[in-house]
Amino acid sequence: MPKVVTDIICPFCGTLCDDIECTVSDDNKTILSVKNACAIGAEKFNHQKLPGRVTRPRMRQADGSFKEVSYDEAIDWTAKMLVASKKTLMYGWASTSCQAMSIGHEIAEKVGGIVDNCATVCHGSSLIAIEDVGVPSCTLGEVKNRADRVIFWGCNPAHAHPRHMSRYSIFPRGFFTVKGHKGRKIYVVDCRYTDTAKCADTFIQVQQGYDYELLNAFRTAARGESLPDTVGGVPKEKIYEVVAELKEGRFGIIFFGMGLTHTMGRNHNIDIAINLTRDMNDFTKFSIMAMRGHWNVTGSGQVLGWQYGFPYAVDLSRRDQARHQTGETTSVDLLVRNEVEACFYIATDPGAHFPVDAMISSSKKPTVTVDPHINCTTEISDIHIPVAMVGVETGGCAYRMDNVPIETRKVVDAPEGMLTDEELLTRINKRVDELMAAGGA
Amino acid sequence: MNTVTMNVNKIPELYFECENVNPDTFAGKKAAEIAALKGYQGKKISTLGEYFTITGDAGATAADTKIVINGDCTKMKYIGAKMSAGEVVVNSSTDMYTGSWMTGGKLLIKGNVHSFCGLAMKGGEFTVEGNAGNYLGAAYRGDWRGMSGGVLRVKGNAGSDVATFMIGGELIVEGDVDIHIGTHMEGGKIIVKGNANRRVGGQMVKGEIYVFGNINVMMPGYKYKDEVDLEVDGTKAKFIEYIGDLGERHPKKKGEMVYGKLYMKK
Numbered sequence: 001m002p003k004v005v006t007d008i009i010c011p012f013c014g015t016l017c018d019d020i021e022c023t024v025s026d027d028n029k030t031i032l033s034v035k036n037a038c039a040i041g042a043e044k045f046n047h048q049k050l051p052g053r054v055t056r057p058r059m060r061q062a063d064g065s066f067k068e069v070s071y072d073e074a075i076d077w078t079a080k081m082l083v084a085s086k087k088t089l090m091y092g093w094a095s096t097s098c099q100a101m102s103i104g105h106e107i108a109e110k111v112g113g114i115v116d117n118c119a120t121v122c123h124g125s126s127l128i129a130i131e132d133v134g135v136p137s138c139t140l141g142e143v144k145n146r147a148d149r150v151i152f153w154g155c156n157p158a159h160a161h162p163r164h165m166s167r168y169s170i171f172p173r174g175f176f177t178v179k180g181h182k183g184r185k186i187y188v189v190d191c192r193y194t195d196t197a198k199c200a201d202t203f204i205q206v207q208q209g210y211d212y213e214l215l216n217a218f219r220t221a222a223r224g225e226s227l228p229d230t231v232g233g234v235p236k237e238k239i240y241e242v243v244a245e246l247k248e249g250r251f252g253i254i255f256f257g258m259g260l261t262h263t264m265g266r267n268h269n270i271d272i273a274i275n276l277t278r279d280m281n282d283f284t285k286f287s288i289m290a291m292r293g294h295w296n297v298t299g300s301g302q303v304l305g306w307q308y309g310f311p312y313a314v315d316l317s318r319r320d321q322a323r324h325q326t327g328e329t330t331s332v333d334l335l336v337r338n339e340v341e342a343c344f345y346i347a348t349d350p351g352a353h354f355p356v357d358a359m360i361s362s363s364k365k366p367t368v369t370v371d372p373h374i375n376c377t378t379e380i381s382d383i384h385i386p387v388a389m390v391g392v393e394t395g396g397c398a399y400r401m402d403n404v405p406i407e408t409r410k411v412v413d414a415p416e417g418m419l420t421d422e423e424l425l426t427r428i429n430k431r432v433d434e435l436m437a438a439g440g441a
Numbered sequence: 442m443n444t445v446t447m448n449v450n451k452i453p454e455l456y457f458e459c460e461n462v463n464p465d466t467f468a469g470k471k472a473a474e475i476a477a478l479k480g481y482q483g484k485k486i487s488t489l490g491e492y493f494t495i496t497g498d499a500g501a502t503a504a505d506t507k508i509v510i511n512g513d514c515t516k517m518k519y520i521g522a523k524m525s526a527g528e529v530v531v532n533s534s535t536d537m538y539t540g541s542w543m544t545g546g547k548l549l550i551k552g553n554v555h556s557f558c559g560l561a562m563k564g565g566e567f568t569v570e571g572n573a574g575n576y577l578g579a580a581y582r583g584d585w586r587g588m589s590g591g592v593l594r595v596k597g598n599a600g601s602d603v604a605t606f607m608i609g610g611e612l613i614v615e616g617d618v619d620i621h622i623g624t625h626m627e628g629g630k631i632i633v634k635g636n637a638n639r640r641v642g643g644q645m646v647k648g649e650i651y652v653f654g655n656i657n658v659m660m661p662g663y664k665y666k667d668e669v670d671l672e673v674d675g676t677k678a679k680f681i682e683y684i685g686d687l688g689e690r691h692p693k694k695k696g697e698m699v700y701g702k703l704y705m706k707k
Contacts, residue, residue, distance in 0.1 A: 087455055087483030112484030131583035132606075132625075210658075212640055217661040219688030226687075231661045265640060268621055272644060275689075317483040325582060327556055327575065328537055339455050341483075 002032055009408040010041040011391025014292030014401035015161045017041065028413050038162035045392060048412060054374060054386040055415045071419060074385050078368045079431035082111040083440040085342035087317045091331045092348035094118035094294035097396020100421035101303045104346065107429050110436065112317040114340065116331045117300035118348055119312040125261040126290045127301065127311045128326055129270035136277050138287040139402045145174030149249035151187040153273065154211060154259015155291045158195035169255065170199055185245060190259055202242060207233040209264040215272040218243055222279050247283040257291040292401035299399035335361040343367040351376025370424060387421050388414035442507050443500040445475060447493040449512025455482045456536060457492055460519040464503035464527025464546060471498045503527045521548040540567040556600065562610065564591040572597035580606035588612060588629065604631050607648065613674055623650050626701060632674050645686045645701035653706045662686040663703055680704035
């Protein structure tokens, strides 16, 4: 008889919803139905039973086709590639567990790898701003229970984090927010009228590329100084009015996304938003939070930060020191500048997201991709090693977008004989040790 | 002053980290000893001699040592980084971190430099005859102390994020600059003889920025103050003075608020 598994953590976005329920077949092999998840989250669980799933490693042949090989053979090839390369890009990590990451970092230390995660093309600029000026942040629980002024700046959770608004930021009733939506004032700042903007009390349409100027105007207005008539297409009266409303709130929060991190100025947009948050704390309680995308990209930043002091783009190639410089040790720059000799991708799909020049460069290097699915990156790799899906077929620690660690759960069994990320990396690590003991680089 | 001449004899496969190429490390060493100094490409450790043909012995001290580098250095990082005295002349373009953290001496690049050059420079003279990349004279990531002394002159254009967190010294760009110049600046002087794109002096606390050309979009936190006659880097002209960034915190001196100053040539 099918059984129901409750309180499952959704391994899709940084919101890490923790109330998913799945009905699982008798033999514990198939997810029959998914409850409570958003459309994208449900699809993540449903992937598990899709036909045509790759269950054994595949190696590229001379004619360009893939041939199935054993895990041992794939592990040996990968370890030899890592040991031979002077500098290896080890990119991804955002959709695997923190336990797997720490084993991967151990390998990177030995072979002189550069460990980078998806923040590099996402919230990396937020992390640079945090390095520069710090961050006054909070947990999503505090937002739910306290926030009465909620600003979404350059983000669209209605599409990217579908349950964020109902669980934490707009609709829920909390301890001090008993009126739910009615007790909150919602502001959306964007250059487009998004679906999130439809839920807003105030929508501020900023001219594209003028976020920095507008945030500067908010700060200037907060200090009672004069402003030009319009800033980024927004009239100064509107700016003064919104700032006055924000000051009257009991608890304010700014959520921001790619509209700030990947428009002109990048880290500076976040930097000034953080400084606005700091300024607002002179009047009331205010926080700011990045809308992190991949479900465990925050975890990769946490593990790297704890181990090496930098949240992404950590260059361990010198083996005696960790270095970090966005623009130098970041994946896209390394690939475009041809600064690495081999690529190891895990739990991500750069082929779908990186600039084409970077992927052309990558396709000319020895490449290993570890991923449960066939994706754009596996198709330009020399080896594709399939693994169990973390959060569905195996558990592991993940960090929510507010840096709260949550242990994900195993729902069903992986296909027979399939390794998890942790098992695979442990075996690659062991093989690297053997090769280095035998006189490898 | 003794001269060490280095001719590039092999282009590195990746990028070569030349952190040992500066008068301080060379001082007191013979040509053969210099050739034995280490250079890095990822985990591969090689010697300077593998990539350069080195002639001439160094002087007894850094101040007595001049280094002349010929050949293609576009894949060489850290040339002249952390130098405290002496002279380095590079007859080529160079890669990242050229002249970063330098505290003294003279560094001349007869080509372009890539990003992160002159980072957190404390003293000396650093001249680039071509163009510079991003983060010229800025702070290292996460540091709040950018360029604090010396003179950094770029005869061509510079990229974005020039002089972020600058706290002292003088930075002159004779061409144009891209966005974000003098962000978080807390001292020093920046002179741009060409045009500045946008976001000039954002979050600036104090210091001076002079722009001879146009600024595409002015920051809203700047306020017109006055018109003044000034001589800036040998040019006498009338400048419009703005104060700002009014959105940023500012210190008080003798009861008066100290602002950053932005001068635009009239």
